[in-house]
Amino acid sequence: MARAFTGSADSTAPVDEIHAAFGSEDYWRDRLATSEAVTTLDDLDVGDDGTIVVRYTLDVGRQLLPGMVARLLPGDVTMRYQETWTPREQVVAGHIAVSVSGGLGSCDATTRLEPTATGSALRFDGRVEVKIPLMAGNLEKAIGTDLARNIPSVMDFTTTWIDENR
Template sequence: MSRSFEIVSESAASVDAIHAAFGREDYWLDRLAGDAASTLDSFTVDAAGVIEVHITQHLGRQVLPSLVANFVPRDLKLLYRETWRLAGDGRVRGESNVTASGGLGASRADNTLSPSGTASQLRATGNVVVKIPLVGGKLEKSIGESLAKSIPATLRYTTTWIAEHS
């Protein structure tokens, strides 16, 4: 089973400014600063301007809910992969993929940054799958609720970062 989500968030920053921030390694390093559990494993921008970011988040068993920890034989690793590219008409498209070590689950989102006057709007649509018996559905719901908060929070962080680094 999986849980679908759609999240829409607004930013005062333009699509071009957000895309430019995503294309800077210092943005990603700043975004991860203070999170000792996460590492920026790879950051590339190819000749066509396609941005690809790989992040690993290490979650110790002690931070996992007890029901989840029972199904996880060791610390959990989340592998984040994001790709962003110009899509024309002033839009930027992205894909976000997260996989949990041990095949415990995954998340995928298709993201579109679109102009909204002088500002921008981010629309993220995707799904979450947790492959843990008995608690998978509850975790999918919890992760979906967390994404509904974290995606707008990340866009707010990006907007602030742009204002501070322009």
């Protein structure tokens, strides 16, 4: 059974600058370098209509997994991400999909980056599903809570990155 999560994050950077950062290979290399996992930028495509599709892979291994989870899994864990960001008038609609190796689970979220009086806000709604018997419910709740807490840190990183690279 999948678990839902929601949240929002604010930025002092305007929507168009965040969208431009999402289309920059330098931005992604810098952002992915902050991960504890070995992370690879697999593909970055910026379409003529401004749609950005980025794919990256996190090789989580076993050392970053909670002890009980690591003991239950037969091998290392890889997470494949695809983020799509599409400009629509004054907002940017997004979709984030994550698949976990071995069919262990997935995450799917819709996002909306919209202007505010002081910059922009990212709103997100998602669901996480874990396919590990007996642990799925607790892990889904923990992962959903963690994602809702971590997405604002991505916006903080993006805001700082924009300030430093203007």
